[in-house]
Amino acid sequence: MPREAKISALVLIILCGLGGLCSDVFFTSANLVNILTASATIGILSIGASFVLAAKKLDLSIGSFMALTAIFGATFGHSGTGIIGLTLLCGVVTGLINGVMVGFLKLPSFIVTLAMLGLARGVALVISDGDPIYDLSPSVIYIGQGEIFGVPVPVILFALLAALCGLILNYTKFGIQTLCIGDNENACARAGIKITRHNMILFSLSALLSAVAGLIYMGRVNAADPAAGAGYELLAITAAIIGGTSIFGGKTSIFGTVCGALILSVIQNCLTLLNISAYYQEILIGLILIFAISLEKVKIYPRGMR
C-alpha cells in the first residue's frame, strides 16, 4: 500500500473529527449513513479510475457513461432484470469502444475519453429526448434505496466492489500487470504482456463500474437522467489521486481510493451541514485536486523514473 493511502486514511479521520466539532449532527447514524451512501457512486467510479490511472491512462468518459448506460437500460429494458442487464451490458460495450481506440488504434486515452465524454452524453440526450425516464421497476429502485440489515444497498455494493477490485489489483496477474504497464509500458510489451488486450479489459472494467454507479444513481432518484453524473469524472479522479494513486502511473491502492472517496463525501457533508453553498463545494474540489497533484509533483522522483 502506498504511503499516501495511509496518509489519506489519517486525513479522513481528522476530517471526521472536525466534522464532529462543526456540527452535533455529524456523528448521528443517519448522517453517517448519508455520507457512506453519497460516497458510493463516486467511490465505485473512482475504483475504475484507479485502475486506469495506475496503467498511466485516463478515463474521462465515466460520468457520461453513467447517464448513457442508465438511459439505455431504462429505455430498452422492460423488466427489472432487463434494465439492470442492459445497463451493465451497455457499460461493457462502451468500455470496449474506448478500449479499441486506446488499445488497437493506439490513440491517447485522454483524447479518446474526452471525445467520449461529449459523445456519450449526446447519445443519452438523443435517446431520451432530453427528458428523464421515470417510474422504474422496483428492483432498480431497490439498488438505489434498498437496505440489507439497515445498511443501504449502494454502500454494500461499494464495499463488495472495493473488496473485489482490491483482490484483483493485489493478487492477480491482471492487477500486477496493470501497475507494471503504468510504470513502463514498452518493457511490458517486450516482456510479452498483451498490452492491447489489457487496455480493452481496463476500459471495460472502468465503464462497467460506471454502469453500476449509473444503476445506483438511477435507483436513488427513481429516474434515468440524461444529465446524471455530469462532472463526476472530476470527482472520481480526484478521489483516486488524494488516495495516493499516481497520475504518472504505476501506483495505486483501492484502500486509498476508498478513503479518497470518503474524504470528498465528508467534506461535502460538512459544507452542507454548515450551510455553505454547493457552488463553493465545486471550487473546493478543484483546489483539493490541484493540491493533491502538486503534493505528488513536488516529491523528488526516485532514480530510474522516466
Added chain:
Amino acid sequence: MTLNVSGLYKSYGGRHVLTDIHFGIKSGIILGLVGDNGAGKSTLLKCISGAEQFDHGQITIDGVAHSVITPELSRSIGIAMIYQNLDLCPQQDVITNIFLGQEKTIRIFGQNTPFLNRSHMKYLATEVLNRLGLDVDISQNVSLLSGGQQQRIAIARALISHPKILIMDEPTAALGIRESKKLLDMVRNLKMQGIAIIFVSHKIQDIYDVSDRILMMRQGKIITDLNKNDISLAELHKIMMNEEV
C-alpha cells in the same frame, strides 16, 4: 536449438541501421558481438527478440523460417533478452520485476487461475538471486537499488524463464569486477547446460574470455565473423582500432 539470421535489413525512417546481416548460432555456443557505439548491435538483437520489427530477411529457428517475430513468439520459442536499458518497472518491487510477463499463478486441478502464486514466485526469485550473488529484499522497490543491482534484476528476469537462447546486451556494463567475473562464470555454466548465448560488450577482454565465436559490426554490417581460436586478443584489439576511420 539453432538460430540463423539471413539477409536481415532494418532502417529507421529511411536510414539503414542494419544491412544484409547473416549469421547463425546454436546450443552450447557463446557468440560475442562487438562494435562501435551506434553500429547496430542492440537493434539486431531487438529484431531477434521481437522488440523491433525488421524490414527484410528471415530468422530461421530450428528449421522454421520467420519473417516476423513478435515478443510473444520469441518468448514461446525460448528466447530471452536482457536489454541494454534493463527494461525495469521502477516503482514495482524486485519480485514483480523479475517475473514481469511470466508471473506464476495458482493452479487448481491442473488449470491456471488468475491468482498469483506469491510463495512460489518468492522461492524461485530467491534462488535465482542467490545464483547471481545478489542479496536484496525482494519486496523492495527496484528504483531504490544501485545500478549494478538493477542490472542483475534484469538478468534474473531473463534466467527465470529458462531460455534456450539468451541474448545479453551489455550485461556487465554496470557491474563491478567481482560481480562481472561471477556473471561470466555463470554464462559459461549456462553454455554447458546447452543454452545458446549472444553476448554484447564493449569490454573486449570479457568478450574474448567468454566467447566461442566473435562477430564484429560496423555501421550496420557484420565485418568480421571469427572463431575465437583463430585470433588473439591483441589482434582483436587491432581490428577494432585499425579500421576506425
